[in-house]
Amino acid sequence: MRKPLLAAVLVLAVPALAESEPKPLPNTTILELKMGFYQPRVGDSPGATSDAYVQTFGNSAMLIGEFEVDRSFYHGYGYLGIGFSIAYGEKYAKALLADGTPSGESTGLMVLPMRLMAVYRYDVLAHVFHIPFVPYAELGFVSYPWWTNKGGSVEIVDGSKGSGVRWGWGFTLGLALEMDFLNPTYAREAREDAGIYHFYLFGEFNDDFANNFGAKGINLGAAYFTFGLAFEF
Amino acid sequence: MRPLLAALLLVPAVAFGQTLTLKVNGSTSTITGTGSTTTSTYAKNAASCNNTVAGNWVGTSLTTACTTLQVWLTVDTCGSAPSTTNTPADVVVYTAQVGAVAAGLTTDSFSFFFSALPGFGALTDGGTSASCGDAADFTDLLCAAVTLKDNTGACTSSAISASPVNMRYDNILPDPPVVTVTPLDSKLSVRLTASGSGSAVTDIQSFQLQYAAEPTDGGTPSYAPYGGVISVNNPNVTIPNLVNGENYLVVGYSVDEATNVSGPTTPAVVGQPVLTYGFYANYLNDGGQPAGCGAVGGGAPSALAFLSVLLLGVARRRG
The missing domain is CATH 2.60.40.10 (Immunoglobulins)
Structure with missing residues (x-):
């Protein structure tokens, strides 16, 4: 089964690759709106004997919303550029009494993840072979401003304020579905009238290591999936 | 169709745009023509027994007045004039003569003692009439009305009346919450x-x-x-x-x-206030270490600034 499929792919791909290098494409900007569920690895923080996130909020991830903008500086055999994203997520639960039962007071964790990433999108499949999938990868720095809340204000424990910024690195692996094929006429009009080259639906896997590169303090890194909508112009 | 038109022409009608408004110490009540609007309430307790209630009326297009314009207090409904049959009797607190209204009087003030509310006369207190200061809760109405000539110049129109102001005396303590x-x-x-x-x-x-x-x-x-x-x-x-x-x-x-x-x-x-443990307390109690980094108030901008510098650097390198 695999051999005929491989042969078919080769038959289709090799002549096209042999024809010439893909034509240089204009540098473009991609805007993404995405959402996902994020659960930090608090239990992996240095010195932590258990996971305070799970202890407080249960084994329930927080919903995050994220906005990303990418800009290419090379657009030929793929899309190579730089991207910046900013997200926000929060999770609330009841603060606990000494015996571990919920109190009448709320506590929360808020994060504002920011990422500065090198972006590579293999859009040759779509542009050369008209296969509407664009796999992509991102790698770069992450910054996680965070703060806690108890009873309506930032939680302070023995003079230690529950807020700060965690740094680190992260990567993303994703797959985007170029939606032009659904309505080629509309896609052409959007390109000609609004300058929007492509619309995408995408899903991606992210892994951030927001632990100040192993320094002491809370570990807000997480592996999580996000899904969203993007358009390239 | 013709009989209907003829009937409409024969029905005396008050000119449009005539209004009469009552204002009492900030409480406002307005009526336009023969319509009605919301009624406001002026509520006081025994501390106001000896107080003067000040108010005024404002009218528009009342120059075709047929009757005096009166303002009165009643325990019943207002009607188009003070009642002669109510018990306790209605209390007239103001009268504008026909000539004055017809001559263009559009507003005037009036006042009365809060203890003049006729509702006090309806109270009984151990067989004797009660007075302002007793534990009671009732609402009288402050009314105003005037009858105007119709389009034919006849005084057959209905009166226009201001929407009444509720005059409430309440000297009964509410229940605690x-x-x-x-x-x-x-x-x-x-x-x-x-x-x-x-x-x-x-x-x-x-x-x-x-x-x-x-x-x-x-x-x-x-x-x-x-x-x-x-x-x-x-x-x-x-x-x-x-x-x-x-x-x-x-x-x-x-x-x-x-x-x-x-x-x-x-x-x-x-x-009894009680110590509670939020997320950060749980984190520290679990052995987690304080980050030692600045509060988010300074952290978020500094992180943004750092990333912005990186972005600018990359952009310049491209250029």
Whole structure:
């Protein structure tokens, strides 16, 4: 089964690759709106004997919303550029009494993840072979401003304020579905009238290591999936 | 069709645009033509017995007046003129002569003692007539009306009347509110709810709150007010800066439309602030270490600035 499929792919791909290098494409900007569920690895923080996130909020991830903008500086055999994203997520639960039962007071964790990433999108499949999938990868720095809340204000424990910024690195692996094929006429009009080259639906896997590169303090890194909508112009 | 048109032409009609408005110490009531609008309420308790109630009327296009313009108090409905049959009798507090109104008088002021409300005459107090100062709750109406000529110049039109102002005397204390206390960390969250049902609840305009540390020696608690005037629409108050593990007594007071203040909630509700553990406390208690980094107030901008510098650097390198 695999051999005929491989042969078919080769038959289709090799002549096209042999024809010439893909034509240089204009540098473009991609805007993404995405959402996902994020659960930090608090239990992996240095010195932590258990996971305070799970202890407080249960084994329930927080919903995050994220906005990303990418800009290419090379657009030929793929899309190579730089991207910046900013997200926000929060999770609330009841603060606990000494015996571990919920109190009448709320506590929360808020994060504002920011990422500065090198972006590579293999859009040759779509542009050369008209296969509407664009796999992509991102790698770069992450910054996680965070703060806690108890009873309506930032939680302070023995003079230690529950807020700060965690740094680190992260990567993303994703797959985007170029939606032009659904309505080629509309896609052409959007390109000609609004300058929007492509619309995408995408899903991606992210892994951030927001632990100040192993320094002491809370570990807000997480592996999580996000899904969203993007358009390239 | 023709008979209908003829009938319409023959029906005397008050000219459009004629209005009569009553204003009493900030309470406004307006009526246009023969329509009706919302009625406002002027509510006071016994503290106002000797007070003068000041007001004024404002009219437009009343130059075709046929009758005097009168303002009066009644225990019944207003109608187009003071009643001669009501018991207790209606009390006329103002009269504008026909000539004055017809000559273009558009507004004038009036006043009366609050104790002049005829409703006091309807009260009985152990077989004798009651007076302002007794525990009672009734509502009289302040009315105003004038009859105008119709389009043919005849005085057959209906009167136009101002929408009445409710004149309420309420000298009955409301019930104290229900106080619900939720212990928080060094704080108590207090919720005040009007007790009773129906008008007993809707009559409550605000709450007041007092609290005191419970004396350990059984002495008299020293209550202090907190929260000022607490709206019924936002009846949640948090008392801060308390000591965890100590008992505090909390009482509430209801304030009604006539500014009567209830007695305190009895018995006082006891609340004890308690230490709670938020996410960050749980993290530290689990062995987590403080980050040692600045608060987010400075951290977020610095992180953004750092990333912006990186972005600019990359962009310049491209250029």
